Amino acid sequence: MGKSHLKFISRKQLSEIQSFKYNYGFDSEKDEKDLEDKNYNRLATSFKSYLNRLGKDLEQKSKEKDKSLDVPYDIDYVLFTFQNQFVISDYFEYYYSNLGLEGTAFYDFSRKGLFAIVDWDKFQGFLSDVYNFVKYELEENHELEYARYITYISEFKLLRSHDILKFNLDEIGGIVYLSLMDFSLEQNLMQEILDSLIKYLKEEEIIYLYDDLIDRIELKNISAEQVQKIVRNFDIVESVTCSAFTTVKPGEFRTVKRERGFTIANIDEDLPLVGVIDTGISVDTVLAPLIINDRSFKLAGVGDPLIDRAGRQGIGHGTAVAGLVALGKLNHKNNFSGEVLADAKLLSIKISDQGNGYISEVEVLRMLYDVKEKYPAIRLFTLTTCYGISKTTNEGFSNYTYSLDKFAYETDSLIFISTGNNNNCINENTNYDLTYFNHEHTNLSIPSDSLNNVTVGAAADNLQDGAFMGIASGREFPTLYTRKGYNDLSLLYGRQKNNKHYFKPDVIESGGDIGFYDEVTLDWMDEPALILLTARPELGMMKEVGTSFSTPLVTNLAAKIIKKYPALTNESVKALIINGASLDMIKVPSNVEKLKTRIVGNGFVDITKSLFSNENSVTLILEDSIENEKIKIYPLNFPEYLVKDNLGKKNGVLKVTATLCFKFLPIKNNHLSYNPIHMAFSFFKNQKAEDIMTSESKIKSKLAGLSWSQNGRYVSKPIPYSNTQKISFNINIKDLVNEDKTFKLAIHAKLTKQLLGGIPENYPSVFPFSIVLSIEETIKDNTGKLYEEIQLINNVEILQDIILDTSLEADAELDI
Structure with a gap:
């Protein structure tokens, strides 16, 4: 068995804390493509049609009103599309004070904004500017004047009912x-209309739940009327949605009968508790003691x-999912x-009987908070x-998604969420072709876009030795039914302004593959599928595939980590999983390379690397926190x-792999600043913080090929921030000699200013984080020295198997 990981004693390893200052060295926005439309004639032609459409839409909206309803105010909304990002910190107040728009x-990372017309007199000034602009450009009436901000807008339209219905x-x-x-x-306006809406719901005897934490009504x-x-x-x-959901709907697999049962040897062990949010867990199975x-x-x-009858x-x-959570891969x-x-004990959280239909999101979240109240020690959910x-x-x-991210932040929880399955893949392909993921309908589904939690896709591996019978190029390759990340920043930003860490899923894990029914037909086949527990022991095992089964395998790994290292934070658990995952065996064609991380994330999970170090490969964990607008420096000493x-x-005598994870309190209704915390890290030469913050042209601090993990230079028009990097x-030996065998690990953080109404009152200003870094020898004959030597020259401790007091509530005894 391998060695335990090491943990930095952060207060001892830390060498500096300084106020962080950006060395811009250039206009931070100049490397961004100027999207301002210089063809004002064309823009004016568009504006003329927008003015005409606005008038007609206002008239139609008025006709649709039911005058018999007791609604205190009518509010019109205008959706603006801008030539570039809207700078909230600079122009929010201007639009409110001068244009009567709040x-x-x-949306679209602040390229679109929805504004309420709260002062029609002032809004008429905007319409006059648009009218003058149109006349100025199309009729060359240069005596007219208009405000220059007009040219920064590319489109405007009234928000109509068909825009609201999703x-x-x-x-x-x-x-x-x-x-x-x-x-x-203008909160009073909202409250009075909300009161009248509640009154209407009561009069119509419509059952409703008002979730005041995120302002939505179920x-x-x-x-339909x-x-x-x-x-x-x-x-x-603002929007109306329904909650149709589904689990996996694979093919018609045969059931594999098993005559021999098995027993679980360690039912009395104090194991991590995992909440299985699914169709129930059958207690009439071998899982009963757990x-x-x-x-x-x-x-x-x-x-x-x-009871699980799905x-x-x-x-x-849910029973098959629970089996994977508790019993894992091996x-x-x-x-x-x-x-x-x-590896885990199981709490059934049942949200459906059959695994499809409609769910109450409000009730799901209330139930999760209730679970945390009753079982405070529970940390993991699938x-x-x-x-x-x-x-x-x-x-x-x-x-x-917002609710789940907020729940994870507030309750110190970690939910492992599947990407969802694209079951049409067998009808839309004749072979294994990863260019299929260019289609938008292969994007992941809500709520697998969650950032505080872990999103899991499926690899083709089916946990069986012998010949691989799936269609994928290898066991570690993604399946065609898994779903990819939906963000493509290249459509919005120039090549120089990007965030290569802003992707989903986080990892992929074994989910089973589809097979060839014949040379040109794909189908759900027995041979490449997973063998799983059923809810009916008399029927034995079953064969299934899906992200529904890759996800609990990663949850199982998280349980293993907590079982071995119970004192670690959830951010460390997440970072250990991601840091151990690998892309090495997933070689995709060049025409799919840009999609790679959106399909497989950080790669295929490696249980051994996430759990253990060894003599020639050591994993170190840094858990600490950092204040807003500060930089921290930690020396990393080499033998x-x-x-x-x-x-x-x-x-290349050593390879270093490092992962930063932190959680954040999400910001609603702000796509760009949903995560308002910019945090970045990197490794630098053996220098002070002041030198690291100085221009590279003056003092060279960077190690070859490295820079900050993500870019925070863009202040007024930032890129979206990732909380996983x-x-x-x-x-090289030369680098170690030049820097006296010491590199500096640096991390800095700041809150964005691009927030509606500014930074919310009482928003945290100190941000906990975890950095997991693995150092491994990459030489032909390993020395067997690295693990022991790293301990001697750094302030670290060996993570031991600590038994924590996580006893369950008295009224929640095991059903044995």
Whole structure:
């Protein structure tokens, strides 16, 4: 077995804390392509049509109003598309004070803004400027004047009911969500209209839940006509969505019968507790000793959480997921032979009977908070139910995603979420072609865009030895049914302004593959599928595939990490998983290279690297926090033998892989600043903080090929920030000699100013983080010295198997 990881004693390893100063050296916006439309004649022609459309839309909107309803105010909204990013810190107040427009939401990374017309007299000034601009350009009436900000706008239009409705009313389903406008200034307007809306819901006897934490209303069993009436008359609704979700719908696999059962050898061990948010976990299975006897966590209308009858013949879904969570990869790969050891105990959180339909997001979140209150020690959850509709490219964050990110932040939780499955892949392909992921409908589904949690896609591996029978190019390659990340920043930014860490999924893991039914037909086949537990022991095992099963395998790895290193934070758990994952075996064609991280994330999970160090490869963990606008410096000292011994080569003697993870309190209705915290790290030469912050042209601090992990130079028009960043580099003997065998690990942080109404009151100003870094020898004959030597020259401690007091509540005894 390998060695335990090492943890920095951060207060001792830390060498400096300074106020961070950006060395711009240039206009931070000049390297950005100037998108201002210089063809004003063309722009004026467009504006003329927008003015005409605005007038007609206002008239039509007025006609659609139901005058019999008691609504105190009518508010009109205008959706602006800008030539470039809208600088909230500079222009939010200007639009409000001078144009009578209050910004309520920003989309497309602040290239689109939704504004409420709160002062029509002032808004007439905007219309006059547009009118004068049109006359000036098209009729060459140069005596007219207009404000220059006009040319920064590329389109404007009235928000209409069809813009608000995000689904077809013919497919309304059982639950509908009203997302409400966010007024930071004119809050009284919103409250009075909200009161009248609540009154209407009561009069119509519409069942509703008001989630005041994120300003949305959940409506049950409402008619299409009632939805339309609300949208047309109550002008505080920003969007209307439904909650149709699905788990996996694979093919018609055969059931594999097993005559021999097995027992779990360590049921009395104090194991991490994992919440399985699914279709229930069958207590009439070998998992019974691991299941908490608690039937209280279920959505209204669903059955017993300890019964799982989902799928055909009632073979279940949540039970198979729970089996993977608790028993993991090795037991499944060994067909449960030998001594079966569990890694987790299980809490069933039932949100569906069959794994599809409509769910109450509000009730799901309330239930999760209730779970945390009853079981404070629970840290991990797995969620394999995603919405059936894929996200559009560069779409904003949903309320559901926001709620889960907020939950993870507030409760110190980590949810492992599947990307969702694209089951049409077998009908849209005849072979394994990764260019298929160029299609938008292969994007992931809500809520797998969550940033504080872990998103998992599927690799083709099926946990079976022998010949691989799937269609993928190899076991570690992504499956065609997995879904890719939906963000493509290249469509919005120039080549020099990008964030290579802003992607999903985080990792991929074994999910089973599809197969060739014949030479030109793909289908769900037995041979490349996973063998899983069913909810009906008399039917034995079953064969299935899907991201629903790759996701609990990663949850199992998280449980293993917590079991071995219980004192680590969730951010360290996440960073260990991502840092251990590898892209080395996933070689994709050049025409797919740009899509690679959006399909496979940081690569295929490696359990051994995430869990263990060894004599020639050491993983170190730094847990600390950093204040807003500060930089911290940590020396990283390397052993003497690396420069004294003959290692057989001089370049690339070591490889360093490092991952930063931190959690954040998300910001609603601001696509660009959803994560408002810019945090970046890197490794530098053996210099002081002042030198590292100085221009590279004056003092060369960078190690070859390295820079800050993400760019924070863009202040007024920033790039979106990632809270997960991974870098790697090789170390040459020359570098170690030149820097006296010491590099500096630096990290800095700052809050963006591009927020509606400024930084929220009481928003945190100190940000906890974790950096996991692995150092490994890459020489032909390993020395066996690295692990021990690193300990001696750095302030570290060996992470021991610490037993924490995580006893369960008295009323939640195990059902054995």
